[in-house]
Amino acid sequence: MEKQVEHQGDFFPDYDNKDSKLIVNEGVPQPPITNPYVKKFYKKRPEILTADQYMEGILAGNTTILSQAITLVESYLPEHRAVAQEIIKRCQPISSERKTMRIGITGVPGAGKSTFIESFGSYMTSCGHKLAVLAIDPSSEKTKGSILGDKTRMETLCNDPMAFIRPSPSAGSLGGVARKTRETILLCEAAGYDTIFVETVGVGQSETAVHSMTDFFLLLLISGAGDDLQGIKRGIMEMSDMINVTKADGTNKEKAEMAKVLYINALHLFPPTESGWVPTSVTSSSVTKEGLPEIKEKIDSYFELVRGNGYYEKRRREQARYWMYESINESLKNMFYENPEIEKLLPEYEEAVLAGKLESFTSASELIDKYKLSK
């Protein structure tokens, strides 16, 4: 994977800069120890290619260029934005035509998500699929360890020329991270990956985000449900298209099979899905590889169903609209919550509401009034 090199080039400061706050003693000017011009130098030496060059690389399936383009899309630097937008714009129609399979994967801690993705992903590539594995982990800034861990655990897939693994974008809110992952999907699809895994990392709120950018949602559980479900949020089960009871091998196999039957029965009690698909449960083992072909078969029959009945297209369109509105609303919120006046007042108001001293709506409308005045 590429490493971001932030500090490079000639570190000698630009003394012609009028905004310089550096106080220089009379005599020989000294370069500062912490260089305030790094960004400036970085700008002076543009590393980024043109949109045409990126697109050429992406369409040729060049993973180095694809990685660089994703880094650009993930970047928050204003100077990267125009090219990034252009790449996304050009990938969009190509991606739309390819009718890929976007599969969301989540699981309880201990279900062996990484080993499952490794073994099931390898099975998929052995069947001729080109696979991209992406992740949404809004907490990854804090828990960088988990990603590194994931990558070492996915050794086979990392070295598989049919697979492309990309860790979660590491900066920003859930909305921001999810947005970037969704854009990355488009780039990967344009680069020829027909199967996309989007995994949730850690115990978080990212399940809904993953669900809203994928076609199929796979939940990994282990036998002995109940206490073991501690890690997943209520509501996740009902959005799952398939529950896979993992670690169905050795002495655990029988228990896993029993759990599967329980889940099949429970899933039947849920309201029917809009897709017409009846969510089901299976078992698998990442050790013996048993169950993996069955999972692929079931996923294939899901896609056959939804491509046939129009739900595939319908859901993709609804997701596109959903993300348009999500993105608008996210921007509106950022404008408000990053307003200096609001940033100052919000904690006081929140405290008053939590203490029961102020009604939620009174508090909100006073803050909105102040926001309007502050502009």
Place this chain on the structure above:
Amino acid sequence: MEKQVEHQGDFFPDYDNKDSKLIVNEGVPQPPITNPYVKKFYKKRPEILTADQYMEGILAGNTTILSQAITLVESYLPEHRAVAQEIIKRCQPISSERKTMRIGITGVPGAGKSTFIESFGSYMTSCGHKLAVLAIDPSSEKTKGSILGDKTRMETLCNDPMAFIRPSPSAGSLGGVARKTRETILLCEAAGYDTIFVETVGVGQSETAVHSMTDFFLLLLISGAGDDLQGIKRGIMEMSDMINVTKADGTNKEKAEMAKVLYINALHLFPPTESGWVPTSVTSSSVTKEGLPEIKEKIDSYFELVRGNGYYEKRRREQARYWMYESINESLKNMFYENPEIEKLLPEYEEAVLAGKLESFTSASELIDKYKLSK
């Protein structure tokens, strides 16, 4: 129930009004057939009381004054806002102290929600509870019938001096309607109602809104699950604290009991709740009244549990904060979506996104840029 009298008083227009657009023939002035001054006259003859007067009536449990105060809170007229806010502000601490039971009720079509509320509500009042029944129905402007229907079906409760029934506020978005219902809860609690039912009306999105303003969520289902669940959205089951299989009488009783057992088993497979409560299933009949005492017992033990372990307070506080942010975000959205420029452009952009011609985020950021410029 009170009837809103919108047109009353002296309808003769105010000819001194400088802004008058009325063209008057020379000679005797004629009042217009459609009176453009109604609002003005309404203002001149204030029907609204002072906040003190409302509070006196509410605290005395005067249902006429309570109804009028709720109407004021529901009003979108700017001149009502200050007094309404003042009432809410004063009811807030009183409501907080009373540690009431807020119970959300939803159900599949055909589960007999109204008759259940009628019979269970009557049982609650017979046990000495003062009950307010509220509703959230964002579609009620279109489907006024259902509310009228509800009221005729709740005859006993309507005539019960221990019960107060208030239909859903009828105007605005789900956010607006939910907000007003939440404020109404505060007024009812200040007026001495210790038990609040908030029902969802129709098949809608209101379940989440109801869930986020109540302490306990009750889902009504009927036996023969599966196809009969068509009416409820996926995810509702997992937010329920209790599933009541209704119509457990006559030849249906056995089937209802079987369904109950199925649901109890299914509920055990769900991740544990944060409250520590184990969601359960019961059966009831609004005809024979069987099952009603058991439901009350279970609800009582829920409240005993959550008041004991601090979850009651914690959830109430979190809900207050949730509604503060919801309300802020709702206002921010209204400011954007009601902007004339955006109103004009949005349909085009949405169409382009739905057609796959424009990426969601590109579309969103272009709209946001236009919004910033338009202000």
